[in-house]
Amino acid sequence: xxxxxxxxxxxxxxxxxxxxxxxxxxxxxxxxxxxxxxxxxxxxxxxxxxxxxxxxxxxxxxxxxxxxxxxxxxxxxxxxxxxxxxxxxxxxxxxxxxxxxxxxxxxxxxxxxxxxxxxxxxxxxxxxxxxxxxxxxxxxxxxxxxxxxxxxxxxxxxxxxxxxxxxxxxxxxxxxxxxxxxxxxxxxxxxxxxxxxxxxxxxxxxxxxxxxxxxxxxxxxxxxxxxxxxxxxxxxxxxxxxxxxxxxxxxxxxxxxxxxxxxxxxxxxxxxxxxxxxxxx
Amino acid sequence: xxxxxxxxxxxxxxxxxxxxxxxxxxxxxxxxxxxxxxxxxxxxxxxxxxxxxxxxxxxxxxxxxxxxxxxxxxxxxxxxxxxxxxxxxxxxxxxxxxxxxxxxxxxxxxxxxxxxxxxxxxxxxxxxxxxxxxxxxxxxxxxxxxxxxxxxxxxxxxxxxxxxxxxxxxxxxxxxxxxxxxxxxxxxxxxxxxxxxxxxxxxxxxxxxxxxxxxxxxxxxxxxxxxxxxxxxxxxxxxxxxxxxxxxxxxxxxxxxxxxxxxxxxxxxxxxxxxxxxxxxxxxxxxxxxxxxxxxxxxxxxxxxxxxxxxxxxxxxxxxxxxxxxxxxxxxxxxxxxxxxxxxxxxxxxxxxxxxxxxxxxxxxxxxxxxxxxxxxxxxxxxxxxxxxxxxxxxxxxxxxxxxxxxxxxxxxxxxxxxxxxxxxxxxxxxxxxxxxxxxxxxxxxxxxxxxxxxxxxxxxxxxxxxxxxxxxxxxxxxxxxxxxxxxxxxxxxxxxxxxxxxxxxxxxxxxxxxxxxxxxxxxx
Numbered sequence: 107x108x109x110x111x112x113x114x115x116x117x118x119x120x121x122x123x124x125x126x127x128x129x130x131x132x133x134x135x136x137x138x139x140x141x142x143x144x145x146x147x148x149x150x151x152x153x154x155x156x157x158x159x160x161x162x163x164x165x166x167x168x169x170x171x172x173x174x175x176x177x178x179x180x181x182x183x184x185x186x187x188x189x190x191x192x193x194x195x196x197x198x199x200x201x202x203x204x205x206x207x208x209x210x211x212x213x214x215x216x217x218x219x220x221x222x223x224x225x226x227x228x229x230x231x232x233x234x235x236x237x238x239x240x241x242x243x244x245x246x247x248x249x250x251x252x253x254x255x256x257x258x259x260x261x262x263x264x265x266x267x268x269x270x271x272x273x274x275x276x277x278x279x280x281x282x283x284x285x286x287x288x289x290x291x292x293x294x295x296x297x298x299x300x301x302x303x304x305x306x307x308x309x310x311x312x313x314x315x316x317x318x319x320x321x322x323x324x325x326x327x328x329x330x331x332x333x334x335x336x337x338x339x340x341x342x343x344x345x346x347x348x349x350x351x352x353x354x355x356x357x358x359x360x361x362x363x364x365x366x367x368x369x370x371x372x373x374x375x376x377x378x379x380x381x382x383x384x385x386x387x
Numbered sequence: 388x389x390x391x392x393x394x395x396x397x398x399x400x401x402x403x404x405x406x407x408x409x410x411x412x413x414x415x416x417x418x419x420x421x422x423x424x425x426x427x428x429x430x431x432x433x434x435x436x437x438x439x440x441x442x443x444x445x446x447x448x449x450x451x452x453x454x455x456x457x458x459x460x461x462x463x464x465x466x467x468x469x470x471x472x473x474x475x476x477x478x479x480x481x482x483x484x485x486x487x488x489x490x491x492x493x494x495x496x497x498x499x500x501x502x503x504x505x506x507x508x509x510x511x512x513x514x515x516x517x518x519x520x521x522x523x524x525x526x527x528x529x530x531x532x533x534x535x536x537x538x539x540x541x542x543x544x545x546x547x548x549x550x551x552x553x554x555x556x557x558x559x560x561x562x563x564x565x566x567x568x569x570x571x572x573x574x575x576x577x578x579x580x581x582x583x584x585x586x587x588x589x590x591x592x593x594x595x596x597x598x599x600x601x602x603x604x605x606x607x608x609x610x611x612x613x614x615x616x617x618x619x620x621x622x623x624x625x626x627x628x629x630x631x632x633x634x635x636x637x638x639x640x641x642x643x644x645x646x647x648x649x650x651x652x653x654x655x656x657x658x659x660x661x662x663x664x665x666x667x668x669x670x671x672x673x674x675x676x677x678x679x680x681x682x683x684x685x686x687x688x689x690x691x692x693x694x695x696x697x698x699x700x701x702x703x704x705x706x707x708x709x710x711x712x713x714x715x716x717x718x719x720x721x722x723x724x725x726x727x728x729x730x731x732x733x734x735x736x737x738x739x740x741x742x743x744x745x746x747x748x749x750x751x752x753x754x755x756x757x758x759x760x761x762x763x764x765x766x767x768x769x770x771x772x773x774x775x776x777x778x779x780x781x782x783x784x785x786x787x788x789x790x791x792x793x794x795x796x797x798x799x800x801x802x803x804x805x806x807x808x809x810x811x812x813x814x815x816x817x818x819x820x821x822x823x824x825x826x827x828x829x830x831x832x833x834x835x836x837x838x839x840x841x842x843x844x845x846x847x848x849x850x851x852x853x854x855x856x857x858x859x860x861x862x863x864x865x866x867x868x869x870x871x872x873x874x875x876x877x878x879x880x881x882x883x884x885x886x887x888x889x890x891x892x893x894x895x896x897x898x899x900x901x902x903x904x905x906x907x908x909x910x911x912x
Binding site: 120121153154155156186190193194201203217219220224226228231232236387 | 426540541542543544547552603656659660661662666667668669670671702703704705706707708709712713714715717718
């Protein structure tokens with residue numbers, strides 16, 4: 107890593123996958139609460155006010171339609187004519203800045219330099235709180251699962267998990283309490299947000315919240331950072347699907363989990379050779 | 388004014404010095420209507436201009452709540468003894484061959500002062516809150532699209548200051564528009580004093596800009612410098628078009644198409660790389676290579692605006708946007724101070740009238756419904772109701788009906804409002820550009836132009852008073868079936884017209900008489 111000083115006189119580093127996971131671990135050890143929200147390509151589409159549909163085996167994305175194999179609980183629909191409330195909250199989440207508020211954004215390895223710079227502009231320019239939307243994925247996926255999340259769960263007395271109503275918490279997540287959300291929360295956005303927020307506002311002091319709730323995680327992370335800065339909040343996406351009783355195999359990085367057959371090992375090897383595997387700012 | 392409404396602050400020249408061209412003013416008005424968010428209404432307007440002779444135009448178009456129009460004084464006495472050395476902004480400048488050739492202390496200070504005076508007028512408004520758009524009369528008309536396109540998104544938090552982002556943002560901030568909360572906008576009331584002090588060396592502006600290092604600025608690479616040059620920009624645009632054309636021919640899934648896409652991917656990615664700036668990007672080692680600029684470049688409204696924002700401690704509240712950031716077409720556009728029009732419809736039954744009253748984007752002061760040999764006058768009572776009067780025409784020919792309607796309108800309003808003549812209600816409601824139409828109605832009301840054609844397939848000479856208007860000879864330039872103007876102007880033609888309104892149009896065309904006509908791609912109606 108190459109240390110430097112930005113013009114405001116605050117030392118910062120070029121983000122790296124390992125470095126930013128180390129930093130989160132340090133914050134946990136120091137008992138310093140923080141928030142991590144992720145703006146992936148779906149959130150970028152909503153921010154940019156473009157129609158987004160992932161439903162019924164069809165994806166509409168950047169004006170194109172193609173088929174998908176996402177499960178029912180991964181469905182979402184954003185229609186710019188109807189969804190300005192969720193978009194407004196997502197914009198507020200993207201614009202908000204705070205020392206303990208970390209934002210993951212698409213970067214070079216996602217072939218998304220335009221989106222990276224767009225998110226930096228919404229942030230008011232680069233700050234040390236900007237990191238990868240794939241921080242727990244790709245080349246960081248196995249480390250995040252093997253050591254980061256177990257360490258995290260063990261470091262907090264109280265754990266709440268925000269996830270689909272189908273979830274069943276297992277393993278080290280088993281000690282947590284599930285806060286349920288419905289399928290495709292976009293259609294009941296305000297209602298869902300209010301009920302989840304009410305549950306989280308009652309969370310025990312200094313609790314850990316792991317959220318797997320699509321774009322709702324970004325909104326919750328932002329609003330809790332303001333109203334409950336004692337909480338540590340992380341948007342985990344689909345990283346711990348198996349520990350939430352949800353199927354694996356819905357994302358490319360799931361191939362890295364315990365490949366057994368020759369075919370699975372080859373698929374995992376191929377995935378690791380892909381240009382987009384290694385996190386790059 | 389509700390707190391979620393917008394205050395509009397306009398400043399500068401309505402019409403450039405030594406020019407009679409009013410099109411930038413009208414284009415600015417049309418552009419502003421197009422780009423304003425639909426859901427955040429303009430509730431208050433204040434204006435300052437350096438054109439007292441055009442105060443009436445500004446008033447009729449924008450209907451500001453507070454305004455000031457004054458002749459720009461010569462500012463030389465204010466700065467002639469304060470700039471030291473006196474040739475500070477000329478050293479190293481080849482003025483004639485430079486893009487800096489039109490920049491002067493007078494123009495920079497004139498720009499800053501007009502903005503400051505317009506902002507001061509905000510104190511005269513009844514509601515001192517909400518979001519404020521500070522912009523110029525000629526929004527969208529000068530500079531590149533990067534800096535002159537307003538990005539106003541009602542979904543963005545109103546708590547921040549928004550500005551255009553462009554590749555030269557490290558040097559300075561684009562000043563065509565800024566969108567800010569009331570308290571931040573209000574701080575621009577001293578902007579001219581700040582500018583003069585900065586140029587006179589009474590703060591660290593000149594030193595940091597040209598000597599010690601400009602804040603939040605990185606040195607460009609040779610490639611970036613080449614790309615900033617107009618020639619480089621043209622080469623880049625050409626290469627982008629070329630790659631785009633190649634890729635558009637390789638959209639399929641055949642092997643050659645896939646190979647072509649794969650081969651052109653890196654080049655496309657390279658060409659589409661966003662600018663890397665210290666203001667926005669993660670750049671390192673800035674202190675080791677501070678960026679400075681030649682002294683003459685300090686006479687620079689962009690750099691002065693940047694220094695003002697940094698000095699006022701507003702940078703943390705600032706967010707930069709580009710016109711490509713959001714797809715706002717469906718959420719943009721509102722009519723500013725829409726002008727009531729009088730509508731004459733040649734063929735309208737009661738069902739068509741009902742849809743007209745329900746759907747017309749422009750307010751209708753009166754409608755003359757000509758149907759089956761009758762004329763009915765519908766006059767708005769201003770409270771949503773309509774009074775209907777059957778008029779007695781001299782005959783049932785189209786000329787008689789139209790004359791009857793125009794006579795009634797002259798008696799009613801003495802020709803104060805613009806008149807639109809349309810063949811049907813459907814045609815009127817099918818207008819392709821209501822923002823342009825609102826501007827045209829205002830132009831007609833202000834200029835008292837008697838007749839303007841609304842449909843022509845032929846081009847003519849550009850009209851200097853209004854965009855999209857051309858002076859066209861013959862070839863369908865004149866028609867009484869679809870036109871706009873004053874009641875008086877159009878009534879005059881009817882005295883010499885044949886009953887079916889055909890011959891007069893035919894003769895006007897054959898005589899190659901010249902008429903102002905709207906010439907727009909795809910037509911206005």
